[in-house]
Amino acid sequence: MQRELSISSFDYHYLLCPSRRLRTSIKRGIGSILFASMAIYGVQNFQIDPASIVDSNVDSNNSQVAPRVDSKSKQGEGSSEQNQLQSALSDLAQLKSKLQTTEQENNELRELAESQRALNDELIQRVAGFQSGALYLKDKYADFAYAFNLENAEVVPLSQGISAGKVELAAMLTMSQQIPLGTVFDRPFRISSLYGARNIKGYPGASKNHKGIDFPVQVGTPLYAAADGYVEVLRPSKSQKGSGNFVRLQHAHGFESSFSHLSDFTVKTGDYVQKGDLIGYSGNTGFTTGPHLHYEIKFRGKHIDPKPLFSYKPGSDISSLRGTSRVDWDQLFQIYNDNSLISAVIFRP
Numbered sequence: 001m002q003r004e005l006s007i008s009s010f011d012y013h014y015l016l017c018p019s020r021r022l023r024t025s026i027k028r029g030i031g032s033i034l035f036a037s038m039a040i041y042g043v044q045n046f047q048i049d050p051a052s053i054v055d056s057n058v059d060s061n062n063s064q065v066a067p068r069v070d071s072k073s074k075q076g077e078g079s080s081e082q083n084q085l086q087s088a089l090s091d092l093a094q095l096k097s098k099l100q101t102t103e104q105e106n107n108e109l110r111e112l113a114e115s116q117r118a119l120n121d122e123l124i125q126r127v128a129g130f131q132s133g134a135l136y137l138k139d140k141y142a143d144f145a146y147a148f149n150l151e152n153a154e155v156v157p158l159s160q161g162i163s164a165g166k167v168e169l170a171a172m173l174t175m176s177q178q179i180p181l182g183t184v185f186d187r188p189f190r191i192s193s194l195y196g197a198r199n200i201k202g203y204p205g206a207s208k209n210h211k212g213i214d215f216p217v218q219v220g221t222p223l224y225a226a227a228d229g230y231v232e233v234l235r236p237s238k239s240q241k242g243s244g245n246f247v248r249l250q251h252a253h254g255f256e257s258s259f260s261h262l263s264d265f266t267v268k269t270g271d272y273v274q275k276g277d278l279i280g281y282s283g284n285t286g287f288t289t290g291p292h293l294h295y296e297i298k299f300r301g302k303h304i305d306p307k308p309l310f311s312y313k314p315g316s317d318i319s320s321l322r323g324t325s326r327v328d329w330d331q332l333f334q335i336y337n338d339n340s341l342i343s344a345v346i347f348r349p
Contacts, residue, residue: 168317171336177275178252179332180226180297181312181321184259185217192216192292195305211303212258212296213310219263219291221282225273226310227251233258234269237285243294244286247279253332254301260294261285299327 176182193214229251237244243260247267250256263283273279284291297306308324321329 167337169315171333171339172315172317174339175333175336176227176312176314178228179255179309180249180251180257181309182226182314183310184224184226184257184293184295185215186222186224189215189217189221191307195303195307212260212294213306215282215293215295217282217291217293219281219283221293222278223259223262223280223282223293225249225275225277225279226257227255227275229257229273231267231269231271231273231279232256234265234267236265240285240287242286244288245280245283246286249273249279254299256296256298257306258296258298260296261288261292299325302326 191213193210195210195213197209227249229249231247232250233246233248235243235246237246245262245265246258246260247262247265248256248258259280261283262280262285265280267273267277267279282291282293295306295310297304297309304325304327308321312320318329318333321327
């Protein structure tokens with residue numbers, strides 16, 4: 001017979017007073033429920049950050065490797081500093097070498113500048129000399145015109161062009177101004193005794209090797225300088241012997257001209273004279289056969305025949321002088337010819 005249960009017949013004793021086994025089971029069940037609830041709650045609220053884990057691991061590893069890295073870093077830094085020092089020393093040596101080279105170049109440039117300055121000074125002096133010479137020629141134009149009978153001469157600027165003939169004329173005029181070319185009188189006179197060997201009858205004391213030329217002029221005949229120069233010697237006569245009253249002029253390029261047997265002087269020792277200046281008067285002093293002028297010319301201390309130079313005609317070319325003495329006239333003329341090219345004026349007859 002089935003046993004029917006009813007609420008009225010249910011024994012609530014088991015619920016109100018459970019047995020030990022039942023109580024244990026209930027506790028376990030409640031504990032499982034609580035654990036499950038806590039587990040679910042924790043999963044929902046607790047999230048793991050991978051980056052933080054990696055950072056943590058890296059920090060941990062770095063803490064272990066750091067000492068080694070620091071040691072190697074210090075060694076690297078020391079080697080780098082040494083390399084930098086060596087590089088700096090090398091750069092310093094290069095700079096020192098460049099500095100020495102620069103100083104040497106500066107010294108060379110300084111020497112070059114000083115040399116150039118000296119050349120410039122010399123050039124300035126030459127230009128000044130040329131200008132002075134040009135002014136001198138211009139100032140002397142009237143004297144040239146008078147001495148060489150060039151009344152119709154005119155001054156021609158160099159810029160208008162110079163022909164070869166004009167250059168030679170200017171050169172000859174300048175040369176004849178400084179070298180004793182031409183007469184020493186204001187009018188023609190004949191020559192009574194030539195240069196060289198001679199024999200004067202009745203005068204055994206007379207020189208047999210005549211050092212000059214004689215002109216039989218009257219006492220008091222004016223005598224003029226044959227070229228620019230200065231009075232080197234002036235010797236008054238002390239007896240009726242020798243050259244009597246004597247004067248010697250020093251000219252350019254080693255030329256000398258002398259006058260003997262004068263009656264009087266118009267200059268004194270050391271005076272500068274120009275071509276055509278009056279220097280004295282002819283006479284009959286010293287050893288003579290009568291009133292006359294004894295005229296001599298020397299070149300570099302040696303006598304030369306005065307006649308070719310005395311007979312030179314104004315405006316003539318150099319050909320009349322070639323072969324007349326030991327003077328190299330072509331070389332001497334070339335000096336004046338070159339100078340005439342840079343003169344500021346020339347003369348056209």
